[in-house]
Amino acid sequence: MIYFDNGATSYPKPFSVVNAVQRSFCDFCANPGRGGYNSAMKSAEMIYNARSAAADLFNANTENVIFTSGCTYSLNAAIKGLCRLGSHFVISDLEHNSVVRPLEKLKKSGKCDYSVAKVTPDESETVNNFVNKFRKNTVAVICTLSSNVFGIMPPITKIAHEAHKNGILFILDAAQGAGYLPVDMKKTGADIICCAGHKGLFGPMGTGLLILSKDINIDTLAEGGTGSNSESLNQPVLSPDKFESGTPNVHGIAGLFEGIKFVENIKCENILMHENKIIKYIFDELKACQSIILYTDFYDGVQKSPVLSFNVKSKKSEETAALLAENGICVRGGLHCAPLAHRKMGTLGVGTVRITPSWFTDEKETEFLVNCIKKIAK
Amino acid sequence: MDKVIFKFNSITYAIKAKNTAEGLGCKTKIMKNPNPKKGEGCGYSLTVFGNADEIKNAFDTVKLKYTGIEVYK
Numbered sequence: 001m002i003y004f005d006n007g008a009t010s011y012p013k014p015f016s017v018v019n020a021v022q023r024s025f026c027d028f029c030a031n032p033g034r035g036g037y038n039s040a041m042k043s044a045e046m047i048y049n050a051r052s053a054a055a056d057l058f059n060a061n062t063e064n065v066i067f068t069s070g071c072t073y074s075l076n077a078a079i080k081g082l083c084r085l086g087s088h089f090v091i092s093d094l095e096h097n098s099v100v101r102p103l104e105k106l107k108k109s110g111k112c113d114y115s116v117a118k119v120t121p122d123e124s125e126t127v128n129n130f131v132n133k134f135r136k137n138t139v140a141v142i143c144t145l146s147s148n149v150f151g152i153m154p155p156i157t158k159i160a161h162e163a164h165k166n167g168i169l170f171i172l173d174a175a176q177g178a179g180y181l182p183v184d185m186k187k188t189g190a191d192i193i194c195c196a197g198h199k200g201l202f203g204p205m206g207t208g209l210l211i212l213s214k215d216i217n218i219d220t221l222a223e224g225g226t227g228s229n230s231e232s233l234n235q236p237v238l239s240p241d242k243f244e245s246g247t248p249n250v251h252g253i254a255g256l257f258e259g260i261k262f263v264e265n266i267k268c269e270n271i272l273m274h275e276n277k278i279i280k281y282i283f284d285e286l287k288a289c290q291s292i293i294l295y296t297d298f299y300d301g302v303q304k305s306p307v308l309s310f311n312v313k314s315k316k317s318e319e320t321a322a323l324l325a326e327n328g329i330c331v332r333g334g335l336h337c338a339p340l341a342h343r344k345m346g347t348l349g350v351g352t353v354r355i356t357p358s359w360f361t362d363e364k365e366t367e368f369l370v371n372c373i374k375k376i377a378k
Numbered sequence: 379m380d381k382v383i384f385k386f387n388s389i390t391y392a393i394k395a396k397n398t399a400e401g402l403g404c405k406t407k408i409m410k411n412p413n414p415k416k417g418e419g420c421g422y423s424l425t426v427f428g429n430a431d432e433i434k435n436a437f438d439t440v441k442l443k444y445t446g447i448e449v450y451k
Contacts, residue, residue, distance in 0.1 A: 033389040036410030036422070048393040063390055228387040231419035238443065241388045 007356035024254035033227035050257035070208035071175040072098040074194035081218030089114040094147040123155040140169040145177040151307030160189030180271040203256030275306035291377040309352035317351035380430040385446035392422040404428035
């Protein structure tokens, strides 16, 4: 199998991650934060250390790192937790359905409204497009770190700065990018970071992070047992307990912890450099083919992440992806759960074939991919 | 040397406190709060051996929230 679908979930996982998950069934067999016996404390210590490692990676406070089931849950928690009757949100025109669908549902139920700001190659224009959408009742801007389809990176720090000037929170969707694009909570100005644990952070599927920059008044999405304040019928008010009801995904978190350590060890910058090298090679090779359509230019001076979308002119994206699958190549065709981004780029009808490499992708695999695409495009 | 018992509602804060105290070179022990008072159900206690004022200052610096403290000189 030649895997180029790391945008969906990373594969392979580092051995340390696989081993940690396997070992966790013995090493961390007890429920953390409930009992006081040794094995329960051992689970709790591991969870704390994982939380602390995530906090270090994003330059956040340990207690403000919340483990979730994935970025979708994190975004739902942030959006629905901030939404009050009459609230307004501003999002970019690159957002994933995990942002758009919760907002659309809230809008249809009459609870909130949202506006879509256009991202352009001109940073100032993009920032102005966001500012022009701000209203008196805007509570948050939600913006992707990197488009999961086209790799386009909105100027998040500048958008966050303008949001704050207007008393608006900034939520960063770092599903695509966390792990290979360095994200510093304080430097970016993000009030909330939502990210997946199983993509660039190399954790198991079913893991994600919700990170708060401070005590933000977010309502809870779920309530229940937290192992703390148990005689109270009310949900605890302190993070992370407030947002982590029920038994945590200990085995997933054990793997995610090792994934974060793996990223910290190699460094985001080196992972990015490796993936960029691969994507630029593919871009250069495919650009020379007249029967292939590329949607982004890696040499136009606009910062992009290592995500490449293309189409073979005579074929639908799903057809091309299926032909590549016959050669053992894993890529994703279609709309990638991001209809806004496809509408923006004029690909809503056909979708695109998306290539997303990882730290483990090598030159031989990349050459094979390029050769297969060229054969299909002939 | 003082024996200081801090009480926490949450295991996260108890472990953060433990790490902070151990950073000062103190010996520590976390256990379930053995004698919970009203409002302290299911909490944890951290026993620290060291200078009580120094430990409290260190906890204040990292904004650690504890629900109770007992100092034995």
